[in-house]
Amino acid sequence: MSETNMKFCSSYFLVDPTKASIFDLLLLLFSPNLTSKRFIDSPQDTLKSARKSFASRWIIALAILVQKIFIFLRKPLEFIGRLLTYLPNLLTANGGFFNLILHLLTGKLVKPNESSATYASFIGCTDRRVELDEKINVGTIEYKSMLSIMASKIAYENKSFITTVVKNTWKMDFVGYYDFYNAFQEGNLTQAFMFKASSTNPNLIVVSFRGTELFSSDDWCTDLDLSWYEMKNVGKVHAGFSRALGLQKNGWPKEVISLTHQYAYYTIRQKLRDMLGRDKNLKFILTGHSLGGALAALFPAILAFHGEDELLDKIEGIYTFGQPRIGDEEFAEFMKEVVRKHGIEYERFVYNNDMVTRVPFDDKVLCLYKHYGSCNYFNSFYIGKVTEDAPNANYMSLLWLIPKLLNGVWEFIRSFIIQFWKGSEYKENWTMRSMRIVGILVPGASDHFPRDYVNSTRLGGLARPVTTTPPDDKLALIA
Numbered sequence: 298m299s300e301t302n303m304k305f306c307s308s309y310f311l312v313d314p315t316k317a318s319i320f321d322l323l324l325l326l327f328s329p330n331l332t333s334k335r336f337i338d339s340p341q342d343t344l345k346s347a348r349k350s351f352a353s354r355w356i357i358a359l360a361i362l363v364q365k366i367f368i369f370l371r372k373p374l375e376f377i378g379r380l381l382t383y384l385p386n387l388l389t390a391n392g393g394f395f396n397l398i399l400h401l402l403t404g405k406l407v408k409p410n411e412s413s414a415t416y417a418s419f420i421g422c423t424d425r426r427v428e429l430d431e432k433i434n435v436g437t438i439e440y441k442s443m444l445s446i447m448a449s450k451i452a453y454e455n456k457s458f459i460t461t462v463v464k465n466t467w468k469m470d471f472v473g474y475y476d477f478y479n480a481f482q483e484g485n486l487t488q489a490f491m492f493k494a495s496s497t498n499p500n501l502i503v504v505s506f507r508g509t510e511l512f513s514s515d516d517w518c519t520d521l522d523l524s525w526y527e528m529k530n531v532g533k534v535h536a537g538f539s540r541a542l543g544l545q546k547n548g549w550p551k552e553v554i555s556l557t558h559q560y561a562y563y564t565i566r567q568k569l570r571d572m573l574g575r576d577k578n579l580k581f582i583l584t585g586h587s588l589g590g591a592l593a594a595l596f597p598a599i600l601a602f603h604g605e606d607e608l609l610d611k612i613e614g615i616y617t618f619g620q621p622r623i624g625d626e627e628f629a630e631f632m633k634e635v636v637r638k639h640g641i642e643y644e645r646f647v648y649n650n651d652m653v654t655r656v657p658f659d660d661k662v663l664c665l666y667k668h669y670g671s672c673n674y675f676n677s678f679y680i681g682k683v684t685e686d687a688p689n690a691n692y693m694s695l696l697w698l699i700p701k702l703l704n705g706v707w708e709f710i711r712s713f714i715i716q717f718w719k720g721s722e723y724k725e726n727w728t729m730r731s732m733r734i735v736g737i738l739v740p741g742a743s744d745h746f747p748r749d750y751v752n753s754t755r756l757g758g759l760a761r762p763v764t765t766t767p768p769d770d771k772l773a774l775i776a
Contacts (some may be wrong), residue, residue, distance in 0.1 A: 302747050305526075305549070306526050306527050307340065307528070308342075308343050308527035308533075309343070310337075310339040310523070310526075311336075311359060312336060312337055312357065313359070314365050314518070314554065317365070318333055321335075322362055325354050326351070326354055327710070329354070336361070346607075347430065348397075350689060355553075356658060359439045360417075361525045363521055363650050364518045364572075364725060367517045370735075374512050374513075375512060377512060382512075383411075385421065385728050386408055386409070386415075389409075389417075391407050392631045408544070412457070413453055416455065416458065417454065417458065417519055418454050419449075419728075421451070421453060421454055421730045422562050423585060423728050423729040423746055424450065424746070424747060427466055429447060430754075432557075433755075436497075438614070439573070439754070439758055440497075441613070441614055442646070443645055443754045444494065444503065444614050445503070445505075445584035445616035445618075446618055446646075446754050447751070448492070448503050448584055449508065449585050449589055449590070450492075452505045452507040452508065453506075453510070456695070460474070463492045467496065469492050469495050469497075470495045471490075471492050471634070471644065472490075472493060472502070473490065473491050473568070474489075475559060477560055478558035479540055479541055480543075481544075482515055484515065486513075486515050486516070487561045488506075489504060489565065489592075490671065491503065491504050491565070491568065491649045493659070501521050501582065501613060503580035503584065504569075504581060504582065505585060506561070506585035506586070506588070506592040506593050507585070508585060508586040508590065509653075516588060518537070518712050519537040519538070520587075520621060520656070521654070521656075522537035524536035524537065528540060529604060530631070531624075531628060532625050532629070532630075533627065533628060534623060534684070535622070538591045538621075538623050539586070541588065541594055542592050542596065542599065543560030543561045543562035543563055545560075561592065562599055565596070569581060578588030579611065582612075582613050582615070582616060583596055583597065583615045584615070584617075585617060586617075586618040586619050586747050587653055587751065594620055594623055597632070597636075598624075598632055598635065601632075606639070609635065609638075609641070610639050614641065614642035614643070614644065615641060615642070615643045615644070616644050616740060616749065617644070618646045618648075618750040619654055620653075620668075621656050622657055622666035622667060624669075625666060625667060626665050629668065632669040632670070633669055634659075636670065637667070643670045645670055646663055646750055646753060646754070647672050647673065648750055648753055649660060649677050649744045650740055650741035652740075652741035652742060653745050655687070655690060655692035658688060658693075659691055659715075671684065671685065671776025672684050674684065674687050677704055677708055677711065679752055679757040680757060681753065681758070689701075692741065701741060704740070705733070705736045705740050706762040708743065708744075709736070712729065712733050713763065719752075719756060723752060725748075
């Protein structure tokens with residue numbers, strides 16, 4: 298995007314991986330003059346501090362390289378994803394491996410339908426649980442965190458699957474499933490659904506955003522995008538997440554009327570306006586895993602930017618799982634004030650070495666990305682504590698390499714014994730165990746899966762500070 302189209306903000310940093318060659322990336326490492334790079338669009342004043350930093354240029358080059366790889370592998374990755382998702386669904390539809398062989402031999406093979414209510418995504422194949430934990434008391438923060446992670450987990454599924462779970466398993470009112478448009482990537486790339494927790498809390502609406510699709514190049518490019526926009530009185534905000542939520546090419550206008558496309562922020566905001574207008578007793582929760590968590594955490598920031606105080610007062614809580622950072626320190630301070638002013642319960646869950654929660658990097662020169670609010674951190678024994686941020690905040694520390702590798706081995710071993718340790722509902726299947734092997738090769742990769750977040754909310758409870766104690770004493774283990 299050219300500077301002439303940036304009337305809605307004067308400070309920005311935009312990177313376009315499609316315009317960068319491998320030779321360009323090599324030159325970037327040795328040239329401090331970022332203003333001459335055709336794949337970087339940013340005012341000269343913004344680049345003054347970054348141009349002399351080799352570390353910042355290395356981060357830019359690495360992020361662009363990985364995005365280019367994802368773009369190049371878009372079709373193969375999509376094919377592999379469909380294949381790896383189809384196979385476990387094929388096994389399930391035919392009752393297991395031996396029944397599958399029998400059905401093949403007898404001509405009775407059952408072929409799963411990708412749009413059916415029983416066809417699970419790859420995320421769903423790693424954890425087939427869809428039932429809510431009835432042992433947790435309704436109305437508590439623990440219950441809302443458990444309901445939120447389950448909503449975040451099934452957000453990866455197709456519309457029929459989600460509708461069936463909400464209506465038939467949870468006995469709740471399904472409001473709608475949405476496929477939202479991204480004006481910059483020019484496609485329907487953002488998904489979300491809404492439901493009303495009628496069977497347990499009839500005054501509660503849940504908005505759940507889908508996270509990063511494991512085999513979607515577009516989603517990964519959104520996550521890895523280093524671009525940002527600086528919003529007046531708000532701070533610097535991640536461009537990829539902003540675009541996924543509904544940023545327009547002229548910024549964040551108060552109202553958008555489109556006859557051709559639906560945008561996440563504007564559509565959901567209007568739906569909430571309509572529902573809350575009919576029933577003043579309603580409140581709502583925002584939730585999501587991974588990219589979905591970033592959108593859930595960013596949504597109230599845009600409400601505040603637009604002065605939507607009535608809607609902000611109706612937010613019961615924001616529950617995110619495996620959420621990446623979405624803005625700089627100024628943005629974090631802005632959101633802390635929004636949360637405080639409107640009495641919003643913001644709970645950010647981080648499981649162990651989850652690599653996604655450590656990005657984008659907290660880079661002092663390029664952009665000082667910060668989480669807002671405290672962190673509910675859980676280790677591999679599902680013991681949690683409240684802390685300012687998760688340990689090894691930028692993930693890349695060599696001091697953590699051996700502990701992360703050993704932890705990956707332990708989690709693979711744990712996958713065989715957890716059903717005897719915690720109960721049969723925690724038994725892991727071979728799809729998840731294969732991801733545990735990936736978690737040894739790429740430490741922290743398997744920790745990002747929703748399964749461990751489901752386990753954390755059920756086994757660890759909600760790690761939250763006790764407000765009557767001094768700040769220094771607020772780090773507490775969960776019973």
